[in-house]
Amino acid sequence: MTTVLFACVHNAGRSQMAAAFFNRAADPARARAISAGTQPAPRAHPEVVEAMLEVGIDLRDVTPTLLTAELAASADVLVTMGCGEECPYVAGVRRLDWELRDPKGASRDVVRAVRAEIEGRVLDLVRENGWGRQVAPST
Numbered sequence: 001m002t003t004v005l006f007a008c009v010h011n012a013g014r015s016q017m018a019a020a021f022f023n024r025a026a027d028p029a030r031a032r033a034i035s036a037g038t039q040p041a042p043r044a045h046p047e048v049v050e051a052m053l054e055v056g057i058d059l060r061d062v063t064p065t066l067l068t069a070e071l072a073a074s075a076d077v078l079v080t081m082g083c084g085e086e087c088p089y090v091a092g093v094r095r096l097d098w099e100l101r102d103p104k105g106a107s108r109d110v111v112r113a114v115r116a117e118i119e120g121r122v123l124d125l126v127r128e129n130g131w132g133r134q135v136a137p138s139t
Contacts, residue, residue: 002031002131005075007087011037011064013048013103014081017115020057021122031131036071038086040064045104051111055119079125096125 004022006015015035022033044059052059065071069088072078079096080087089095098121103111126132 001029002076002129003074004031004033004077004079004125005067005072006033006035006079006081007037007067007072007083008035008081009037009039009083009086009102010041010045010104011035011067012041012043012045014100014114014118016044016059016062016064017048017052017057017118018079018081018122020052020059021119022126024057025123025126025133026131027133031126031129034065034071034075036065036067038067038083040066047106047108047111048103048115051103051108051115054112055115 006018008015015037019033019035026032041064044062049059067087069090072088072090072093075093077094077096078090079098081098081100082102100117101114103114
């Protein structure tokens, strides 16, 4: 089981979207995603919740989590999204840095564009690593 940790500053936008898309696309027997932030917000950003509801993902009840060195060390892959030097470096953990605009307070169109970019990157990551759900052949 591979654990992918998506991290951003508030764990209320980008990293929540990425983890949700990942867990929808990945085979849960192969990989799972968690998310965290260096300065967690009290809840997901309302504009992000709204944008994710448009694609059938409900983030209304997620609770942003603090990114600790211990949490980062528990992951196999750490994907950072704008937390810069605040995100820990952990030896042995593969790290990717995705430059993505922070959707907090952005217009609906900007949030949708960020959502689409995150979804595309997540689907590429799942596909490239063979973590996708197995589809039963039709008979």
